[in-house]
Amino acid sequence: MKILIxxxxxxxxxMIRFKxxxxxxxxxxxxxxxxxxxxxxxxxDFDLIITDIHMPYHSGLELTAxxxxxxxxATPIIVLSAEGLEDTVLxxxxxxxxxxxxxxxxxxxxxxxxKRILNR
Amino acid sequence: MMPALRDIxxxxxxxxxxxxxxxxxTLSVFIVLMxxxxxxxxxxxxxxxxxxxxxxxxxxxxxxxxxxYSTAQQPVSAFEYRLGELRMLTGNAGFARQVLIDSxxxxxxxxxGASARALTATYYELALxxxxxxxxxxxxxxxxxxxxxxxxxxxxxxxxxxxxxxxNAGEPILRQESFMALVRLEDDxxxxxxxxxxxxxxxxxxxNIYYYLTRQDVRKLPVFSRWFNHPNTSVVLFSIxxxxxxxxxxxxxxxxxxxxxxxxxxxxxxxxxxxxLEANQYVSxxxxxTERVWDDEKLSRRLARCLGRIGDAQEGxxxxxxxxxxxAYSVHQExxxxxxxxxxxxxxxxxxxxxxxxxxxxxIIRHIEEPLLQ
Numbered sequence: 001m002k003i004l005i006x007x008x009x010x011x012x013x014x015m016i017r018f019k020x021x022x023x024x025x026x027x028x029x030x031x032x033x034x035x036x037x038x039x040x041x042x043x044x045d046f047d048l049i050i051t052d053i054h055m056p057y058h059s060g061l062e063l064t065a066x067x068x069x070x071x072x073x074a075t076p077i078i079v080l081s082a083e084g085l086e087d088t089v090l091x092x093x094x095x096x097x098x099x100x101x102x103x104x105x106x107x108x109x110x111x112x113x114x115k116r117i118l119n120r
Numbered sequence: 121m122m123p124a125l126r127d128i129x130x131x132x133x134x135x136x137x138x139x140x141x142x143x144x145x146t147l148s149v150f151i152v153l154m155x156x157x158x159x160x161x162x163x164x165x166x167x168x169x170x171x172x173x174x175x176x177x178x179x180x181x182x183x184x185x186x187x188x189y190s191t192a193q194q195p196v197s198a199f200e201y202r203l204g205e206l207r208m209l210t211g212n213a214g215f216a217r218q219v220l221i222d223s224x225x226x227x228x229x230x231x232x233g234a235s236a237r238a239l240t241a242t243y244y245e246l247a248l249x250x251x252x253x254x255x256x257x258x259x260x261x262x263x264x265x266x267x268x269x270x271x272x273x274x275x276x277x278x279x280x281x282x283x284x285x286x287x288n289a290g291e292p293i294l295r296q297e298s299f300m301a302l303v304r305l306e307d308d309x310x311x312x313x314x315x316x317x318x319x320x321x322x323x324x325x326x327x328n329i330y331y332y333l334t335r336q337d338v339r340k341l342p343v344f345s346r347w348f349n350h351p352n353t354s355v356v357l358f359s360i361x362x363x364x365x366x367x368x369x370x371x372x373x374x375x376x377x378x379x380x381x382x383x384x385x386x387x388x389x390x391x392x393x394x395x396x397l398e399a400n401q402y403v404s405x406x407x408x409x410t411e412r413v414w415d416d417e418k419l420s421r422r423l424a425r426c427l428g429r430i431g432d433a434q435e436g437x438x439x440x441x442x443x444x445x446x447x448a449y450s451v452h453q454e455x456x457x458x459x460x461x462x463x464x465x466x467x468x469x470x471x472x473x474x475x476x477x478x479x480x481x482x483x484i485i486r487h488i489e490e491p492l493l494q
Contacts, residue, residue, distance in 0.1 A: 009226070011177060011227045012227070015185070022185055082230075103229075104232035106231065107184060107231065107235050108235070
């Protein structure tokens with residue numbers, strides 16, 4: 001399993017990686033901005049993408065749209081955001097996200113959601 | 121025998137010039153050296169902080185992921201073990217403890233539930249609140265603000281009296297930090313400190329309070345009419361807008377009284393709120409304001425809009441029709457829209473008025489009937 005984590009907060013990346021590694025979720029990749037994420041997405045096939053909405057260069061929503069519309073991939077995408085506004089959630093699902101988690105969140109909850117998506 | 125400087129270069133002026141140049145060069149070298157040393161110290165500090173942050177982060181991850189603070193399956197000793205690691209890592213060094221506080225804060229802002237509680241417990245077990253409290257006594261306002269932020273993030277309620285001292289501070293950022301800290305810390309008596317608040321409530325503060333309140337249990341929110349007669353106008357305006365946002369209809373009688381306020385801003389927000397809360401029972405109070413607001417374009421617009429929401433054919437309609445002859449174009453537009461909202465009778469009167477006045481409102485009517493603008 002290859003999981004890409006796109007998040008500009010290094011502390012959060014470290015925590016998510018730690019948690020997913022503990023749960024033996026496979027190989028974990030990180031991108032700290034939208035541009036880096038795009039390059040990784042072009043070069044690799046991931047089983048899951050976890051992305052924040054607010055990132056430098058390209059937002060998580062742009063990234064989701066890029067995966068669906070340009071790369072034409074059905075890779076599951078979990079969107080993380082501090083904005084739990086209805087519009088943002090709907091927009092995320094509209095561009096092709098599979099799940100949405102509002103920050104602050106519980107790492108245990110994230111792990112459960114990741115497992116559920118990967119086991120589908 | 122060595123020749124004197126002035127013998128070589130000839131003249132006192134040249135000597136003076138050479139001495140000044142030498143002093144200038146020495147000073148320049150000294151300044152460059154100081155800058156270099158400062159930079160070296162700063163980079164060394166940053167490097168040490170980065171290394172320490174990574175090490176703290178690893179231990180904090182372990183604390184967070186195990187979520188061991190409240191579960192029976194996990195021995196408490198595991199948590200104690202991690203605490204011991206952090207104690208060894210940071211010792212009593214202020215620098216290291218600050219890096220640890222920053223790491224905890226950074227991580228906690230994104231986490232909830234048991235993970236966030238584990239981080240808070242780590243903060244208290246290591247007595248880091250003492251360092252945050254010390255900052256409140258600092259000479260620099262930035263450090264005080266940092267201390268306030270840390271204490272509020274960690275929910276240290278014992279610091280409320282200390283933080284309250286900064287509520288009316290001269291430095292606006294410090295004031296805002298203390299204000300927001302009190303909003304967060306006083307969750308059982310939300311916003312009580314507004315009673316004594318004398319400074320201006322900035323837009324930033326209003327947005328933050330509103331954001332905070334939207335995440336609270338509605339039943340715990342205060343009745344905002346409590347501050348409708350506050351001596352600070354910005355508090356009055358804020359509480360009216362909060363009564364509107366949270367649809368506190370129990371505030372309506374107090375709100376109707378505010379229509380006679382001498383402050384035009386208060387009257388304006390009160391009119392808007394009565395309209396948005398659909399307070400039909402106060403339509404006559406609003407109608408009575410017509411003469412007073414006539415010369416004020418913004419107030420006239422708000423009044424027309426409010427009547428569009430709460431008025432009907434019996435009361436309010438006549439006033440709205442009057443606004444169609446207001447000197448300001450924007451008021452005509454608002455009045456036309458209000459008539460349209462009042463139903464078939466309003467629409468008929470609008471059409472009749474337009475016909476009787478040589479189609480003066482034709483463009484407005486076309487505009488408000490545009491489906492894309494609905």
